[in-house]
Amino acid sequence: MTPRTGRRLLNAYVVVMMVFLALPIAIVIPSAFGEGGDLSFPPRGFSLKWFGAILERPELMAAAANSAAIALVATAVSLVVGTLSAVALRRYSFPGRGALMTLFMAPLVFPAIVLAAAIAMVLAPLGLIRTFQGLVLAHIVVVLPYVVRTVSATLAEVDRAWEEAALTLGASPWRGFRTITLPLLRPGLVAGATFSLIISFDEFTISLFLVGSGMMTLPIEMYNYAEFSLDPTLAAVSTLLILLTTLAVLAVERTVGLGKQFS
């Protein structure tokens, strides 16, 4: 095989994979703008009525509000806890450091369904099932590894000599952290917060064990909705979510560079 044909095959492979990954999105967005009452592709006609229809479904609106609030609180808590954890894991050596690092990363590799059952078993006796607080706690478990990960990656680039220079210049460790380390961690914090918001808002498996009447999240309400009617309202909600996610990722890419967080 000549290098030329090899390159062509590679290009073709990349195109096929990209189409495969993007296809569901390519289908769901046009579906949201169709006139017909069924989720068919390609859609017939053009209409914005399904976006209007979202506003007439109070259960979807309430679930969206819940999901947003859960994502915001879980992210805020994770940023504080995750940053402190990353600093401890990166900057100090103590017994059990390796084990703790593994523990923080565990939710990333654990099957979500196992985690879901475990969390439900812990929260149930505490009376936290079907509560906002319970969902926030569960989501913190899920998103914390992402924050620890992104903040750790950024912290690795914060030279200890900068922190030491601050100390010799009269800054207490806390003031040094606030004026030197924290500002330099901003890229990791922004990236971690973005991941956290998106993942919490999108979380399904674990939430499924914790929701109930009066406390639903958007993904599960959408799933319930789909069980009874498969009309383009869901496509419209999905389109809005895709739009929001894309904007968030673009904003992070513009300000701090997403690629950096995975290098």
Added chain:
Amino acid sequence: MSGSAKGVALSGVAKWYGKVPAVRGLDLEVAPGEMVSLLGPSGCGKTTTLRMIAGLEAPDAGEIRIGGTRANEVPPWRRNIGMVFQSYALFPHKSVAENIGYGLVMRRLPRAEVAARVADAMRQVQLQGLDERVPSQLSGGQRQRVALARALVTRPDVLLFDEPLAALDRKLREQMQVEIRQLQRAVGITTIFVTHDQVEAMTLADRIVVMEGGRIVQSGTPGEIYERPGSHFVSDFIGMMNALRATVIGRAEDGGLRVRLEPGGRELAVAGPAGMAAGEGVELMLRPEKVRLNPPAGAGLIHVGGTVAHVVYLGAVTYLHVGTPDGLVIAMLPNAGGDAAAPRQGDAVTLGWRAADMVCFAPPRDA
């Protein structure tokens, strides 16, 4: 500002990293206003010593006093020291002015005073007009100046440098050495700096403290260290040295040693350390610049004949590598007569030097 300089005293200071001793029982006095260099190869404990004075490392034993007061328990941010780091450690997200003013802001000085003192400091190190730059927009020399200004602007009791010039190229390094020395004299601040570069130590320091294996092996003015090294290690580490192998054959009447050069067999009387017994091997250390080429007879010199094996022409001086019956001897010749005056490879020459210019040491054990 001068007159407020404080001395630094270390007594019995030791530091271990796990089971590895980094500094073992160090005693060091630095007088107010003195500029002292800690010189030694990497791993000799010099940087650890500096970091303990800064408070960035805690000694496991011994006492550190700054201005006569015990400082062991004083955290770095209350020690009132200035430190210039090897990498400069300029805050990358702060401008030049913010970097220099950082220590003043931490001391909660009024904004107007911070601005005035930052401007003063920037003038002192010739950085006017660069206030708004960030470190990544500065040259190596400018970064060095910012680091220096940042360390000095708080009027610290002690100024510490960790290999401050290692990152600069030679020309700039020599220029900065002079600038640092002039600034230190002008401010009159007690200064301790760490280096592995003997030229830097000699250029900058009032006193050189040579360290090896976590201990001080010699302390003295650059002249003392160079002319009268106290050990084989020091003589070998500072400057270039000829080392002639010899065997002790007995004591001379004046208390010196009688030795026989190996393999040439010539017998000499030299000043040597006490406690050397007949039969022991020693090395006679001789600076290349003390060796004279074709000296007149009868000048009271040791004369050795040999053949030029190698010529190294360096512009200002030429090094002659001469093979003699007593081993290889390197002679340094000033090039006052131009590049044509020096002997060529293969020429037969006579070398001469004073017996008093040789220093006799037991060779290092692992050699």
